[in-house]
Amino acid sequence: IHSKDQICHEDYQRTADWLLSQTQHRPKVAIICGSGLGMLADALKCQDLFKYSDIPGFPQSTVKGHAGRLVFGELKGKTCVCMQGRFHMYEGHSLIRVFKLLGVETLIVTNAAGSLADSYSCGDIMIIRDHINFPGLAGLNPLNGPNDDKFGPRFPPMSGVYDKNLRKMAFDICKSMGVSQCVQEGVYCMVGGPNFESIAEARLLHRLGVDAVGMSTAPEVLVASHCGMRVFGLSLITNKVVKSYEDNASVSHEAVLEVSKMRSETLQVLVTELISRMDINNNTA
Numbered sequence: 001i002h003s004k005d006q007i008c009h010e011d012y013q014r015t016a017d018w019l020l021s022q023t024q025h026r027p028k029v030a031i032i033c034g035s036g037l038g039m040l041a042d043a044l045k046c047q048d049l050f051k052y053s054d055i056p057g058f059p060q061s062t063v064k065g066h067a068g069r070l071v072f073g074e075l076k077g078k079t080c081v082c083m084q085g086r087f088h089m090y091e092g093h094s095l096i097r098v099f100k101l102l103g104v105e106t107l108i109v110t111n112a113a114g115s116l117a118d119s120y121s122c123g124d125i126m127i128i129r130d131h132i133n134f135p136g137l138a139g140l141n142p143l144n145g146p147n148d149d150k151f152g153p154r155f156p157p158m159s160g161v162y163d164k165n166l167r168k169m170a171f172d173i174c175k176s177m178g179v180s181q182c183v184q185e186g187v188y189c190m191v192g193g194p195n196f197e198s199i200a201e202a203r204l205l206h207r208l209g210v211d212a213v214g215m216s217t218a219p220e221v222l223v224a225s226h227c228g229m230r231v232f233g234l235s236l237i238t239n240k241v242v243k244s245y246e247d248n249a250s251v252s253h254e255a256v257l258e259v260s261k262m263r264s265e266t267l268q269v270l271v272t273e274l275i276s277r278m279d280i281n282n283n284t285a
């Protein structure tokens, strides 16, 4: 699975079969941990843990703040698999289809993102209502190439991809956690990275109605939705994107990780409660 040109159903299946032979867990929910959010996996009980380097067909996670482990376990009686370390498009991989072949029905995706929306603050949690896949608009799409009908259709719709019921459920949970004041719902824009935005790019994204920008999530969501998974997404706002030439602030990956760590416990409680409340058998919340 190292070059996306060579990946076929059999490659994904081989990796899935190996994992199924190594663990008794049969996950219905997959969680992808964003930068610095790896502790989302810590809540899993009865863990089976695999380093990416030990999994046949898995590439290495190369970004700091992404441990590079696949963790299987139980969360409030639901079987989950958690990616402690994601692969970004700038690293060149996507492994969502392995989850599909493991039997996963729901994908929960998290990320660290910078905010464009003026009303957002650092540390806010944004429930993703929709996304703009910027590389996709220019033809860089994980669904490029011959379509494998065993996974999904050639021309998948992308309206209503972020499940409405799960979004409402998350809002209700935030209310009961007493954190509604720092919860937003908005549009996430994926850019290719790995650089952060120039001021002119930030202004462009702001004008386009983007609320938060990051370098992941959209490709994973596309592949998950293409193969029929239900999707829920959260962005942790780790920084405000600089939009003014008078503003001397500047972002760094270290600063992103610091804010992620500060807020990861809140995200862990939210994700745990969401999984606890969701129906996982028939793909409806």
Ligand SMILES: O=P(O)(O)O[C@@H]1C[C@H](O)[C@@H](CO)O1
Residues within 6 Å of the ligand: 033, 034, 035, 036, 063, 086, 088, 110, 111, 112, 113, 193, 214, 215, 216, 217, 252, 253, 256, 257
């Ligand atoms: O994996 P995510 O999307 O959380 O990572 C974000 C985007 C970049 O990869 C990195 C920049 O700090 O964090």
Ligand SMILES: Nc1nc2[nH]cnc2c(=O)[nH]1
Residues within 6 Å of the ligand: 112, 113, 114, 115, 191, 193, 195, 196, 197, 213, 214, 215, 238, 239, 240, 241, 251, 256
């Ligand atoms: N592209 C992008 N990704 C991020 N990830 C965390 N913060 C940011 C940001 O400001 N821009």
